[in-house]
Amino acid sequence: MTIERIDPPRQAGERETLRAYLDFHRATLAMKVEGLTDEQLRRRSMPPSTLSLLGLVRHLAEVERTWFRRVVGGEDLPLVWSDEGDFQAAFDDSGSTGASAFAAWQEEVAHSRHIERAAESLDLTAYQPRWGEHVSLRLIMLHMIHEYARHNGHADFLREGVDGTVGP
Template sequence: MPDTPAPEQYSPRWPDDTRTPPPSVGGERETLCAVLDWQRATFELKCAGLPPERLSERAVPPSTLSLHGLVRHLAGVERWWFRIQFADEDVPMLHYSDEDPDQDFDRLDGDVYEAFALWRAECERSRRITEAAVSLDETGIRRSTGEPVSLRRILVDLIAEYARHNGHADLLREHIDGSTGM
């Protein structure tokens, strides 16, 4: 046991934090899935309690980022990686076209709560696809190259995607109403 004492000051927690912490010890699939779910829950927590118009606020000009745009983007990311590339489902992409690639952030039409419902549904579909996979070594096809991509790599990439956008959500939320926390 090291002699270094535990710090007394920790990063402040978000009020009303109901997230389930990922396990400190566990298998690879359990750990990756728990960390991804924790990142998803973190994003939802950063958006909680704001009225729709504040969720759509582009709070850090000149950036077009908003919490509403981020949830639209993340719904599309879930669908793209798990349903289209890994499971090879024939479903349309969300909030994207080659002619209008930034519509997830630029076009905030539609109901914010419906955007969150769609994102939650895509997350649940992603969980079911992951659970159905026999192994993290199973592969889908990366559409940009035609090369295989493992479920393991997809989970790691999604964790990184959420971590990056949770940082954006931190800044947006702090600017909108001063709320901070881990």
């Protein structure tokens, strides 16, 4: 499967720009894991870290679900990887395959896109219980871009360590 990553527009409205940058970073993550075996996806960065590409995909599925379905959508559902609310469980890749993690991530991204597009504006607010306050969809979109950008930096190093691949 070839991942298509479209550059964000150079001139667009705020919402279109935020959406495009988030999708750009989502595609970057998909490119970083493309073509790897489960064993390669589980390869750790360096001791004592347990960070892996598979763990990052699982984590970002969790982040998508939490911000869009649980916070914006108000859905009362458990985390993807933990019924007990343990956000760190996503990084434990021992019981997961690349295919299952990637499918869960893609499903959460599809839900996120639907929820974001259905929102009337970036001014929509929703309660974030971990922060104890209401936040705007604008802040959530920016937070998601930040989350992906940071973890895509990790993914760059992890992928290079797996097979020497660098870039995009």
